[in-house]
Amino acid sequence: MSVRDHQPIPINTFNGLWNLGDKDSTPSDHFQDCENIQFVGNSSFGVRPGIGLSQDVDVPLANIKRIYNYPTQTANTIIVLTYDGTNGNIYHVVDSTTVFGPILTIAGMTDFAFISYAGRGYISPFSDYANGDLTFQKGLESEFLYVYTGDGTAARKAAGDALTGTMTIANGAAGATDPGLHLFGFVSETDTGYLSPPGVLTQFTTSAASSVSFGSVPVSTDLHVVKRHLVATIVLPTFNGDLEGYTYFFVPGATINNNTDTFLNNISFYDADLLADASHLFDNYSEIPAGSSLTIYHNRLVLSCTFTDISLSLVSQIGEPEAINQISGLIVVPLDGNPITNAQELRDVLYYFKRSRTVSYADNGDDPSTWQLVVVDNALGTSVHGIATVLDSGNSSVDYLIVCTYQGVSLFNGKYVIPELSWKVQSRWKSQDRNLFGVIQIVNAPIQKEIYIIMTNRKMLVGNYLNGFDYKKIRWSPWSFYPGLNTVAIANIDEIILGCDLVS
Amino acid sequence: MGSFNITRAASISALTGGRSPAGTTEGWFSSAGGSTDDLLEQAISSGKVLVYVSDDEGVVIGSISLGFDQNTPIFSLDGGPAISFNSLPSGFKVLGASASWTFFSAGGTITDFIGFQLFNLFSRVQQNFPSIAGFTGLSIPAMSALDFIDLEFKLDFSIDTTGFVSFVTCCDFTSFSLTGTYSIESFQYTLKTPVIAPTTGDVITITSDPKNPLHLKLDDITTINIILPDLTVVPVTAIVTSTLSEFFLQFILPDIITSPIITIQVVGNGTQFSGSIDLGQLITIFFLNGTGIYKLVPGKTNDTLYVQDLDPVQTIDVKIPTPFAKTGFLP
Numbered sequence: 001m002s003v004r005d006h007q008p009i010p011i012n013t014f015n016g017l018w019n020l021g022d023k024d025s026t027p028s029d030h031f032q033d034c035e036n037i038q039f040v041g042n043s044s045f046g047v048r049p050g051i052g053l054s055q056d057v058d059v060p061l062a063n064i065k066r067i068y069n070y071p072t073q074t075a076n077t078i079i080v081l082t083y084d085g086t087n088g089n090i091y092h093v094v095d096s097t098t099v100f101g102p103i104l105t106i107a108g109m110t111d112f113a114f115i116s117y118a119g120r121g122y123i124s125p126f127s128d129y130a131n132g133d134l135t136f137q138k139g140l141e142s143e144f145l146y147v148y149t150g151d152g153t154a155a156r157k158a159a160g161d162a163l164t165g166t167m168t169i170a171n172g173a174a175g176a177t178d179p180g181l182h183l184f185g186f187v188s189e190t191d192t193g194y195l196s197p198p199g200v201l202t203q204f205t206t207s208a209a210s211s212v213s214f215g216s217v218p219v220s221t222d223l224h225v226v227k228r229h230l231v232a233t234i235v236l237p238t239f240n241g242d243l244e245g246y247t248y249f250f251v252p253g254a255t256i257n258n259n260t261d262t263f264l265n266n267i268s269f270y271d272a273d274l275l276a277d278a279s280h281l282f283d284n285y286s287e288i289p290a291g292s293s294l295t296i297y298h299n300r301l302v303l304s305c306t307f308t309d310i311s312l313s314l315v316s317q318i319g320e321p322e323a324i325n326q327i328s329g330l331i332v333v334p335l336d337g338n339p340i341t342n343a344q345e346l347r348d349v350l351y352y353f354k355r356s357r358t359v360s361y362a363d364n365g366d367d368p369s370t371w372q373l374v375v376v377d378n379a380l381g382t383s384v385h386g387i388a389t390v391l392d393s394g395n396s397s398v399d400y401l402i403v404c405t406y407q408g409v410s411l412f413n414g415k416y417v418i419p420e421l422s423w424k425v426q427s428r429w430k431s432q433d434r435n436l437f438g439v440i441q442i443v444n445a446p447i448q449k450e451i452y453i454i455m456t457n458r459k460m461l462v463g464n465y466l467n468g469f470d471y472k473k474i475r476w477s478p479w480s481f482y483p484g485l486n487t488v489a490i491a492n493i494d495e496i497i498l499g500c501d502l503v504s
Numbered sequence: 505m506g507s508f509n510i511t512r513a514a515s516i517s518a519l520t521g522g523r524s525p526a527g528t529t530e531g532w533f534s535s536a537g538g539s540t541d542d543l544l545e546q547a548i549s550s551g552k553v554l555v556y557v558s559d560d561e562g563v564v565i566g567s568i569s570l571g572f573d574q575n576t577p578i579f580s581l582d583g584g585p586a587i588s589f590n591s592l593p594s595g596f597k598v599l600g601a602s603a604s605w606t607f608f609s610a611g612g613t614i615t616d617f618i619g620f621q622l623f624n625l626f627s628r629v630q631q632n633f634p635s636i637a638g639f640t641g642l643s644i645p646a647m648s649a650l651d652f653i654d655l656e657f658k659l660d661f662s663i664d665t666t667g668f669v670s671f672v673t674c675c676d677f678t679s680f681s682l683t684g685t686y687s688i689e690s691f692q693y694t695l696k697t698p699v700i701a702p703t704t705g706d707v708i709t710i711t712s713d714p715k716n717p718l719h720l721k722l723d724d725i726t727t728i729n730i731i732l733p734d735l736t737v738v739p740v741t742a743i744v745t746s747t748l749s750e751f752f753l754q755f756i757l758p759d760i761i762t763s764p765i766i767t768i769q770v771v772g773n774g775t776q777f778s779g780s781i782d783l784g785q786l787i788t789i790f791f792l793n794g795t796g797i798y799k800l801v802p803g804k805t806n807d808t809l810y811v812q813d814l815d816p817v818q819t820i821d822v823k824i825p826t827p828f829a830k831t832g833f834l835p
Contacts, residue, residue, distance in 0.1 A: 011831065018832060026832030034829035047827040050804030053819060054797040062795040062812045080797065093797070480825050482809060483794040496800040 013043035016464070016475030019428040030424070039464040039475050048462075048479050054497055056096045064499030066111055067489040069389070072150045073119035078491055079148075080499065083110055090123060092152065100152035109140060111384070111438070115294040117301065117321050120192055121148040123155055124303060126292040126384075128438060135435040136339050136355070137384045139290035139306040147192050147322065156224060158322045161286045162199030163188050163228070165218035169204040175211025175268035180235030182206055183246055187278055188220045188259075189227040194322035196220075197281045198231045201243040206235075213265040220259055230254035230264060231278045234271040244282055249274030280317070283325045288314065292384050295343045296321075297350040298363045302343050304352065310339035313352065315368035328367035333359055334375075341384050346401055347414065353381045355437070356406065358416075380405045380416050385441035388451060389490070402451060404440050406430075409453065409463070421463065423471040428478075432456040441487055447494035458484035458501075505599065506582045509683040514576035581686070597772075599685045693720040693783060707743070708768065710753045710783060722753040724773050730758070731767040765813060 011029055016039065018030035026032045038048040055061065066081040070092065080091045082102075088109025091101035109125040116122075123146040126139050148155035163186050182205070185198035199218075206212055217228065231248040251274065254267045291314070293304040301321035304313040313331040317323040333340055333352045342353040350361045350371075358381050361371040386404035401412040408420035408429045422429050432440075436456035444451050453461045460479040467473040483500035491497050572578060577586035581593075694711045712719035730738040743754040768783045794809035811818045 014829070014831075023832075028832045030832050032830045032832050036824050036827035037829050045829065047805065047824055049800050049802050050807045050824055051798040052801040052804060052808050053810065054799045058816055060796045060810055060812075060817055062810070064795060064797055067797065078797075481798075481807065482822060482825065483796075491799075498798045498800070500795045500798060 014039070014045050014475075015467075015473075016477055017425055017428075019425040019476075020423065021427065034477055036479050037477050038462070039466065039477070042467055045477075048477070051481065051498060054096060055093070055099070057099060061091055061093070061099065063501055065486050065501065067487045067497055067499045068114040069116070069489050069491060070114070070121050070150070071116050071119075076492055077150075078489060078497060079114055079121060079123075081109070081112055083501075088112070088125065090155070092121075092148070092150070103148055103152070104146055104155040106140065106143060109143075111137065111292075113292055113294040113303075113384075115296055115301065117296060118193075119150055120321075121150060121155070122146070122158065122294055122301060122321060123148060124290045124292070124294050126290060126305075131337075133435075134338075135438070136310075137292040137305070137341070137438050138310050138339050139292055141307045143290040143307075145288035145290060145303060145322075147194075149192065158192075158288050159194055159284065159286050159324075160188070160190060160196050160220075160222050160225075160322075162197040163218050163220055165200055165216075167200050167202055167217045168215040169202055170213050170215070171207050172211035172213035172266040174209060175266060176270065177206040177208065177210070177212060177268060178235050178271045179206055179208040180237075181239055182235060183233040183239075183243060183248070184212075184214070185231045185243075185248060186217060186256075187229045187231050187250070187281060188222070188225045189229060190222065190224040190322075191226050192224070192322065193320065195229070195278070195281055195320070196225075197284060197286065198244075198248050198278055203239065203243070211266040211268040213263070213267070215263050217256065217262045217264060219262065223259075225259040226257075228256040228259070229278075230267060232269070232274065234274055246279075248278045250276040250278050252276075280325060280328075281323070283327050285314070285324045285326055288322070288324055293340060293343050295345065297343070297345045298348075300368070302350065304333075304340040304343050311335045313340060313343065325367070328369045331361060331368050331371065334373070338381075342382050342387050344387050344401060346412070347399070349414070351376065351401075351412075353387070353403070355383065355434075356381045358412075376414070377416060380407060380410065383437040383440055385454075385487075386437065388442040388444040390444045390446065402442060402444055404437070404442055404453065406434060406437075409442070409451070411469075419471045421469075421471050421474055422461075422476070424474070425461070425476045428461075439486070443488050443490050443496075445490055445494060445496065448496075452488050452496060454485050454488055458486065460485055460488070460498075505685055505687045507683065508579055508581050508598075508686050510572075510578050511580050511586045512576075512578055513571060514573045514578060515571035593688055597687050599687055693722075706757050707754050708757055710768075710770070712751045714751050719751065720770075721750050723750045725753065725770045726773045727771040728753075728755050729769040729771065731769050733765055737769075765811075 009028060013029050014031070015027075015029050016031060017034050018026040018032065023032050036048045037045045039045050053060070061080055061082055063082045063084060064080060065083045065088070068079045070077045070079040075094065077095070078093045080093050082089045082091065087105050087107050088111075089102035090104040090109075090112065091099050092103055093099050104123060104125075106125050108127055110127045112126060113124040114121060124139060125143050125146075126137050128135055129138055145158040146155040147158040167186075169184060181203060183201060183203050185201040187198050188196040190196075204212065214230070219225075220228070230251040232251050233246045233248055236246065251267060251269050254264060254269070256264050288303065289306040289308070291303040291305045293302075295302045297315070299318045301316040301324070302313060303324070306312055306314075309332075311333045313333060314324045315329045315331060317325070317329070331352075333354070336354065336357065338354040338357065340352055341355055344351050344353070348362070350363070352359050352361070357378055358376040360374045360376050361368075362374075364371055380403075382403045382405055388402035399413065402421070403410050403412045403416070405416070405420070408422035408426055410420040410422075411417040420426075433456055439454060439456050439458065441454040442451060449464060449466045451463045451465070453463070455461050455478075459481070462477050462479055464475040464477070465473065467475065481498070481500065485498055486501045487499035489497045489499075574589040577588050577591075579589065579592060580586045694713075710720075710722060712722055725742075728740050728742060730740055732738065738758065740755045740758055743756065770783060795812055796810040798807075798809075806821050806823055808819055808821050811820050
């Protein structure tokens with residue numbers, strides 16, 4: 001048969017890379033191989049867009065390890081980690097011409113977890129550790145959770161210690177209290193709203209017709225303290241001498257609104273006014289150990305995988321991300337020798353991920369330690385940056401998660417959808433070194449209808465789902481750049497930001 | 505245009521008769537003494553005296569050969585401090601030069617010659633001196649600075665001292681000098697790369713415009729050097745093709761380049777220019793420290809990278825690396 005007799009095979013669409021099994025099995029509308037192409041419309045493709053400079057400053061940041069979106073109360077900014085081989089430095093990049101920092105410098109910080117809450121940034125340094133042949137990530141040894149207020153001042157350790165010292169208490173001007181023995185103390189409040197454990201605990205017997213005045217009230221050595229609140233017990237019929245053994249309440253209206261005054265005079269209150277419990281503050285961490293994962297669930301900060309407890313998760317009080325109870329705020333994901341790698345809320349459920357396991361907990365309205373475990377999947381999990389963030393939220397997508405597992409990129413809607421989204425590039429995905437899965441980072445850009453994945457080879461795998469978000473219709477293309485990629489983020493709705501390190 | 509002189513030799517490459525520290529034993533010595541340094545300082549220096557002495561009776565033969573190299577400061581430009589060949593300004597060209605000396609012999613009859621063999625540009629010059637006399641002057645045709653240093657300078661003589669046993673034979677070479685004039689030439693050329701930022705294996709092309717009277721004659725280039733930031737010199741070889749000409753020269757960027765910023769330097773053979781000329785700098789992509797924060801720019805057809813190793817930091821446009829798509833197997 002002559003060439004003239006061959007039947008033409010029209011190729012009307014190009015559906016991206018096919019990297020599954022034998023190359024000869026590649027469908028005619030797919031690519032055996034491709035690089036640096038992007039899909040245009042439903043059936044065409046062209047060269048990927050070029051990259052431009054994100055910073056317009058004399059000394060742009062170099063050696064970028066990690067970028068997170070940092071939505072402050074007034075702008076969408078980014079938080080950037082650079083690493084010079086010894087120290088990790090975190091900068092706050094407000095826009096192309098404004099950089100704050102370094103706001104935090106820690107030796108050995110090769111990566112960090114970050115979550116934004118109420119305009120503040122919570123930073124947890126972590127790094128790689130080896131356990132036999134396995135390399136995984138956990139909180140940096142002897143390091144802590146930090147809080148950054150977003151104004152360019154250095155980040156500081158979250159939480160804090162109770163006030164120390166002594167104070168004087170005396171009857172004040174004519175007023176009213178329930179007469180009898182009370183225990184008094186002060187709780188300091190920082191500029192981020194953190195309430196310290198009650199301190200300067202002192203007993204005093206009040207008189208019915210007198211208010212109470214406090215003198216020589218210690219000031220805090222923490223420069224971020226902005227208020228000190230009076231706390232008190234109700235009348236104690238008997239006192240066993242244990243100052244911390246009783247329930248303390250905030251005294252309404254009894255606040256020193258600075259960290260300089262040393263007196264609070266003429267406070268009148270009745271025991272019936274004491275409603276807001278402050279006793280739980282005794283059990284809070286005064287310094288919160290660093291972990292490798294941060295997320296927000298039901299208005300609680302969730303920090304997981306500390307240096308000493310790789311299956312431990314610390315869950316804060318509602319609305320108080322720095323207040324984590326050392327007893328009732330702990331969740332221990334079943335120990336299996338693998339660390340918690342990620343945590344994420346989806347449809348009101350808190351999911352924890354290890355590298356090959358997924359479990360969930362649901363808020364039952366009680367303390368986190370009482371939440372019930374539900375095993376979701378005993379084979380699939382993800383890595384520290386393996387759950388897609390969406391747009392510039394730095395958080396999960398609308399009603400599903402896109403999760404990078406060992407089997408591939410999977411949709412997760414409470415269960416992993418099979419086949420996985422990356423089914424067509426399965427060979428490429430599974431050829432990656434599992435010890436390098438900590439490098440993988442994924443973001444979802446619904447505006448472009450693309451997902452961007454930093455692979456272990458520090459190149460990018462792009463999935464275009466303009467034709468549909470399923471394993472058949474998604475179109476894959478690898479992208480490469482001269483510098484090695486470490487991180488990807490989305491700023492300003494649809495601006496794809498890349499962080500590059502030296503070529504490895 | 506300016507004047508230059510060679511202030512000293514870099515080495516004594518050959519010596520017949522040995523050195524004579526005291527001046528009373530046969531051998532060479534200078535007016536400053538008999539050490540090697542003294543000889544080197546005094547051998548070529550106007551007004552100084554280089555002496556061969558002997559108290560032997562009979563035929564005394566002596567010779568001294570002076571060596572030169574590219575690193576020893578021997579060139580004095582316009583009376584300035586001596587600099588090395590490698591430090592000569594770009595485009596240094598010798599316009600003309602001359603050698604001169606004065607010879608004086610006492611205590612014997614010269615029966616042979618004083619030889620002057622300079623840089624192979626001259627056949628051996630033989631002058632017989634039947635009487636005690638001086639000799640001055642020998643012009644040197646235009647030559648390059650490279651000629652001055654690649655070859656050696658030699659003085660030979662033979663004197664019959666028979667009958668003069670009561671005297672010390674003394675042969676003085678005085679007021680020896682190598683001087684000349686020079687100019688700094690500038691040439692037109694173009695340094696081309698196949699891509700904006702080349703990498704190992706890329707072919708770099710140097711071209712000159714034939715219509716430009718100031719064009720750099722690329723066939724007069726003896727060496728192409730890549731200068732790294734630490735001043736390490738990496739010589740590379742030109743690609744020999746049919747297109748190699750006065751106007752076209754190519755070489756391949758070697759794989760030993762480990763620096764993002766390199767300087768391309770060429771060395772002339774002296775016909776058009778001597779010394780070296782820096783053609784320009786190249787920013788190589790493979791080792792480029794392009795770390796930083798970037799953004800995807802829809803519609804942009806190239807990548808723009810930071811060049812973090814430059815101070816201040818600069819940027820460079822590079823092509824998008826090898827976009828391609830290979831369709832599936834078609835039955």
